Amino acid sequence: MNNYGIDVWGDDNFIIKDGKVCLKYGNEPAIIDIVNTLQDDGYKGPIVLRFNHLIKKQIEQIYLNFNNAINEFEYNGTFNAVYPLKVNQFPGFVKHLVKFGKKLNYGLEAGSKAELLLAMAYNNEGSPITVNGFKDKELITMGFIAAEMGHNITLTIEGINELEVIIKTAKERGDNKPKPNIGLRVRLHSLGSGIWAKSGGINSKFGLNSTELIEAVGLLKENNLLDCFTMIHFHIGSQIHEIHPLKKALSEAGNIYVELRKMGALNLENIDLGGGLAIEYSQFQKSSQRNYTLSEYANDIVFILKMIATQKKEKEPNIYIESGRFVSASHAVLVAPVLELFSQEYSEEKLKLKEKNPQLIDELCDLYKNIKPSNALEYMHDSRDHLDSILTLFDLGYVDLQDRSNAEILVHLIGKKAISMLDSSHLVRMQKEVQEKYLVNFSIFQSLPDYWGLGQEFPIMPLDRLDTNPTNSATIWDITCDSDGEIAFDANKRPLFLHDIDVEKEDYFLGFFLVGAYQEVLGMKHNLFTHPTQVCIEVNKRGYEIESIIESQSIRDILEDLDYDIREIDEKIQDKISSSNLIDEKSKKNILGELFIFMHDNGYLKNI
Numbered sequence: 001m002n003n004y005g006i007d008v009w010g011d012d013n014f015i016i017k018d019g020k021v022c023l024k025y026g027n028e029p030a031i032i033d034i035v036n037t038l039q040d041d042g043y044k045g046p047i048v049l050r051f052n053h054l055i056k057k058q059i060e061q062i063y064l065n066f067n068n069a070i071n072e073f074e075y076n077g078t079f080n081a082v083y084p085l086k087v088n089q090f091p092g093f094v095k096h097l098v099k100f101g102k103k104l105n106y107g108l109e110a111g112s113k114a115e116l117l118l119a120m121a122y123n124n125e126g127s128p129i130t131v132n133g134f135k136d137k138e139l140i141t142m143g144f145i146a147a148e149m150g151h152n153i154t155l156t157i158e159g160i161n162e163l164e165v166i167i168k169t170a171k172e173r174g175d176n177k178p179k180p181n182i183g184l185r186v187r188l189h190s191l192g193s194g195i196w197a198k199s200g201g202i203n204s205k206f207g208l209n210s211t212e213l214i215e216a217v218g219l220l221k222e223n224n225l226l227d228c229f230t231m232i233h234f235h236i237g238s239q240i241h242e243i244h245p246l247k248k249a250l251s252e253a254g255n256i257y258v259e260l261r262k263m264g265a266l267n268l269e270n271i272d273l274g275g276g277l278a279i280e281y282s283q284f285q286k287s288s289q290r291n292y293t294l295s296e297y298a299n300d301i302v303f304i305l306k307m308i309a310t311q312k313k314e315k316e317p318n319i320y321i322e323s324g325r326f327v328s329a330s331h332a333v334l335v336a337p338v339l340e341l342f343s344q345e346y347s348e349e350k351l352k353l354k355e356k357n358p359q360l361i362d363e364l365c366d367l368y369k370n371i372k373p374s375n376a377l378e379y380m381h382d383s384r385d386h387l388d389s390i391l392t393l394f395d396l397g398y399v400d401l402q403d404r405s406n407a408e409i410l411v412h413l414i415g416k417k418a419i420s421m422l423d424s425s426h427l428v429r430m431q432k433e434v435q436e437k438y439l440v441n442f443s444i445f446q447s448l449p450d451y452w453g454l455g456q457e458f459p460i461m462p463l464d465r466l467d468t469n470p471t472n473s474a475t476i477w478d479i480t481c482d483s484d485g486e487i488a489f490d491a492n493k494r495p496l497f498l499h500d501i502d503v504e505k506e507d508y509f510l511g512f513f514l515v516g517a518y519q520e521v522l523g524m525k526h527n528l529f530t531h532p533t534q535v536c537i538e539v540n541k542r543g544y545e546i547e548s549i550i551e552s553q554s555i556r557d558i559l560e561d562l563d564y565d566i567r568e569i570d571e572k573i574q575d576k577i578s579s580s581n582l583i584d585e586k587s588k589k590n591i592l593g594e595l596f597i598f599m600h601d602n603g604y605l606k607n608i
C-alpha cells in the first residue's frame with residue numbers, strides 16, 4: 001500500500017488509520033475530518049491548517065538535543081536560540097511560538113525594521129533579540145530604543161559603515177543609557193551546499209573579512225565600546241544537506257572567536273551559527289535531503305567548540321542558533337480540493353458509436369472488450385497506434401469529428417483498464433501515456449513558491465482513501481492561468497500516484513505538507529489569488545479544537561492592496577449597470593446584489 005513516504009518525511013507527526021491521514025498526537029484526529037467540519041461551516045477552497053503542537057515540538061526538540069549535548073560533553077557555555085521572523089511572520093504562527101518559547105527563553109531574530117518592531121512587541125521579557133541584515137541609522141536607532149526598553153538585543157554588524165553609525169548613535173544618545181550589544185558577522189571562506197548555499201563563502205553578500213574584523217575591534221576600542229561587543233555571527237545558508245560544510249565553517253568561526261578574544265574583546269562570549277538546520281522534504285528514501293540528525297548536529301557543534309576553546313585555552317562560548325525552517329516547516333499543512341480530473345471527459349457514456357464505424361474504431365472496441373492482464377500492455381500500445389492512424393485519417397478528411405471523438409474516448413478507456421491491470425513498475429514506465437491531470441483549487445505561486453522558483457519538492461498526498469491503491473500517475477494543475485502552475489508527473493524523481501475518482505460524486509482533498517517555512521510569506525498574488533484561509537488547531541485528548549480562523553482576503557481587500565480606490569470601483573460598476581440599456585430596470589438591483597456578494601468573498605473557486 002502506498003503511504004506516500006510518510007515514514008521518510010513525516011517525522012512521526014502523522015499516522016495512517018482507516019485509510020485517513022491522522023495526527024499522531026492526542027486523540028489522533030483525521031485531517032480530513034477537520035477539513036470536512038470546516039467545509040460544512042462554509043469554508044470552501046484551499047485552507048492552511050496550523051497545528052500548534054508541532055510548533056511546540058520543534059522548539060522543545062532543539063533545546064532538548066543541545067542541552068543533552070552540553071551535558072554529555074560537560075560544556076561550560078549555554079545554549080540559546082532565536083527564531084528568524086523572515087521565515088514566517090504570520091500571527092497564527094508567531095504568537096504560538098512566543099508562548100511556547102517563554103519557559104526556554106527562546107528569542108526572535110529580525111532582519112528589517114518591520115520585523116524588529118514585531119520582535120519588540122512580542123518577544124518574551126529577557127529573551128534574546130538579534131538583528132541581522134543591512135541597517136540604516138533608523139534601524140540602528142530602533143535597536144538602541146529596544147535596549148533602552150530593557151530588551152536583551154544584539155545588533156549584528158554586516159559592514160564597517162554600520163559600525164560607524166552605531167558609534168555615532170551611541171554618542172548622540174548618551175553614555176549612561178543602556179546600549180544594544182554588538183555582534184560582528186564574519187565572512188567565512190567555508191561554503192554551504194545545496195540550492196540555498198549562497199550565504200557563505202568569501203564572495204557572500206554579508207559579513208566582515210579578517211582585515212575588517214581587526215579594523216572593527218580597533219574602532220570599538222577607540223570609542224570605548226569594546227564592552228558591547230559580545231557576539232560573532234555567521235550563516236552559511238538554508239537547508240544544509242550535509243553536516244560537513246557546517247563543521248568546517250564552525251571550526252573557522254571558532255578560531256576567529258578565540259583570536260578576537262586574544263585581541264582584548266573579553267566580553268565576546270557568544271557564537272551565533274545562524275540557521276540552516278534542514279528538514280526532510282523527500283517522499284522517497286533514495287532522494288533523502290539531509291545526511292544528519294538533530295542530535296548529531298547538536299553534538300558536533302558542542303564538540304567542535306569545546307575542542308577549540310580547550311586547545312586555545314579560552315572560555316567556551318555560549319551557543320546561539322537561528323533555525324527557522326526547522327522550527328516552522330512542519331506546523332502548516334495546505335489542504336486543497338481537487339476540482340476536476342482531465343480524463344473525466346472520456347467516459348463510456350460519452351461514446352457515440354455509429355451503426356457503421358471505420359474499421360479502426362471497431363478494432364479499438366475489440367481491444368477494449370478483450371483486454372486482460374496478460375495482454376494489457378500490448379493492447380494499450382496498439383490502441384495508441386490506432387489513435388495516431390485515426391488522427392491522420394481525420395487530417396486527410398476520411399473520418400469525421402464523431403469518429404475522432406469515439407477513438408479518443410476508447411483509447412482513454414483502454415488506458416484506464418490497462419492501468420488497473422498492471423503492476424506499479426510498468427506504470428512508472430508508461431506514465432507519459434497514462435497520466436492523469438488533477439485540477440486543484442489552489443495557486444502554486446501563492447502556496448508553493450519555492451516549487452515554482454527553485455523546484456523544491458513538498459510531500460503531497462491525498463487525505464483519505466489510503467486503504468485503496470492509487471492508480472493514476474498524476475500531474476497537478478493549479479487554477480492560475482499560467483502554464484508554470486503545474487507539478488508535472490516525474491517518473492524518475494518523485495512519481496506521484498493518485499486515486500481515480502469521480503469528483504461529481506465525491507470529494508477528494510490533497511494535503512501539501514511542510515509548507516510552514518518561507519512559502520506563506522514568499523507567496524505571490526499571481527492572478528490575484530491571495531493567502532488561503534488559515535486555521536489554528538489545538539489537538540488534544542478529546543480530539544481537536546478550532547482555535548482561530550483568519551479568512552482569506554476578499555476580492556475587495558485584494559484590490560485595495562493594489563492601491564485601487566474601492567469606492568471608485570463600486571461607483572464605476574454601479575454607473576455601468578444603472579446606465580445599461582441591456583439590463584431591465586427590475587434586474588439591475590439584483591445584479592448589483594449578486595456582484596456585491598462575490599466581491600466580499602475570496603477569489604478561489606467554490607466548485608465547478
Ligand SMILES: *Cc1c(COP(=O)(O)O)cnc(C)c1O
Pocket residue numbers: 084086087132235237238239274275276277322323324325326
Ligand atoms: C534566513 C536566515 C536564517 C534562517 O535560516 P533557516 O535555514 O530557515 O534555518 C537564520 N539566520 C539568518 C541570518 C538568516 O538570514
